[in-house]
Amino acid sequence: MDIAESDAVRPLAPQEFEQIRHLAYRTFGLDLKAGKEELVSARLRKLVRGGGFHTFQDYYRSIVGDRTGESLLAMIDALATNHTSFLREPDHFQFLRDQVIPGMGTRDPIELWSAACSTGEEVWTLAMVLNEALPRRRIRITASDISNKALSFAQRAVYPVERCRGVSAAWLSRYFAAEGRPPVSYQVAPALRAQAAFRRLNLIESYSWPHSFPIIFCRNVMIYFDRQTQERVIAGLSQHLEPGGYLFVGHAESLTRVSHSLEYVKPAIYRKPGKKEAKWNK
Ligand SMILES: C[S@@+](CC[C@H](N)C(=O)[O-])C[C@H]1O[C@@H](n2cnc3c(N)ncnc32)[C@H](O)[C@@H]1O
Structure with a gap:
């Protein structure tokens, strides 16, 4: 029975798993450990079936042979979490409000x-926290991800009501427009949306920005990378952090085993050493 006929999720054969594992590692850094065969098979199944492929082999060959890169992007979307x-991880936002923002002096705009x-x-x-703390400052948030699908969602900025549970009623009325009565979803208000610019960016490839940032959030992605890739990603982020600037990583992503040049501030928060520019008060 081939894959298109079966409804049961068949774990990939060892060789098929190896091929996908290598491809995912090479193209976006995902470190798929042994034992994830069933998960990978389940996540790719829709693409395999939707593309009319009869075997994972055929599917794999089509991705590798697709010059547009579209199939690879679809695979990344399916495999990435x-x-x-x-x-999420609220103490980061508290630290930002209580420790980082007061040290930012009069800089304007604030770029993250x-x-x-x-x-x-x-x-x-981030936009809401900054607007609350510094209502008259210009806020510019650069937002990136490898997934076009995630980026389109982020740009549309419409969230079903269940996903807004963590947002206070005051912030919902200040920064969102309700859709439906009673609301079924909330869309981020245009004034906030205007403060963010989105770009597709693969953290394991080389990239550049026109300026460095005083604050970078890169959370809950390095957890899917091996140590070598984490080091590469941290080096890239550090390069784009200004001296005195802060890097926030996910709480599950301790950098203790990763070699890097940043100062430890507290769990999941690091700071770039060096001459702190006049823009930093402390
Ligand atoms: C679990 S989400 C984290 C979202 C958010 N930072 C947070 O902490 O809630 C991980 C994101 O990393 C993205 N991602 C995975 N590999 C990537 C890569 N090589 N470059 C850039 N983004 C990547 C995925 O598309 C996914 O949207």
Whole structure:
């Protein structure tokens, strides 16, 4: 029985798993460990069936042979974990408000980078925290992810009501427009949306920005990378952090075993050493 005929999710054969594993590692850094065969098979099944392929081999060959890169992007979308939420890991936002923002002096605009922003909840949380703390300052958030699908969602910025549970009623009325009565979803208000610019960016490839950032959030993506890839990604992020600038990583992503040049501030928060520019008060 081939894959298109069967409804049961068949784990990939060892060789098929190896091929997908190598491809995912090479193209977006995903470190698929042995034992994930069933998960990978389940996540790719829709694409295999939808493309009318009879075997994983055929599917794999089509991705490798697709010069447009579209099939690869679809595979990345299927394999990557996009889970996120508003105010995720709230102590980061408290630290930002209590420790980082007061040290930012009079700088204007304030530029942040949310790397691996997924469907945007992190971006809009940052925007709300900054607008609350510095209502008259210009806020510019650069948001990036490898997934076009996640980026389109983030840009549309419409969230079903269940995904807005963590947002206070005051913030919902200040920064969102309700859709439906009673609301079924909320869309981020245009004024906030205007503060973010989105770009597709693969953290394991080389990239550049026209300026460095005082604050970078890169959370819950390095957890899927091996140590070598983490080092490469941290080096890239550090390069785009200004001296005195802060890097926030996910709480599950301790950098203790990773070699890097940043100062440890507290769990999941690092700072770039060197001459702190006049723009930093402390
Ligand atoms: C679990 S989400 C994290 C979202 C958010 N930062 C948070 O902490 O809630 C991980 C995101 O990393 C993205 N991603 C995976 N590999 C990537 C890569 N090589 N470059 C950029 N983004 C990547 C995925 O598309 C996904 O949206």
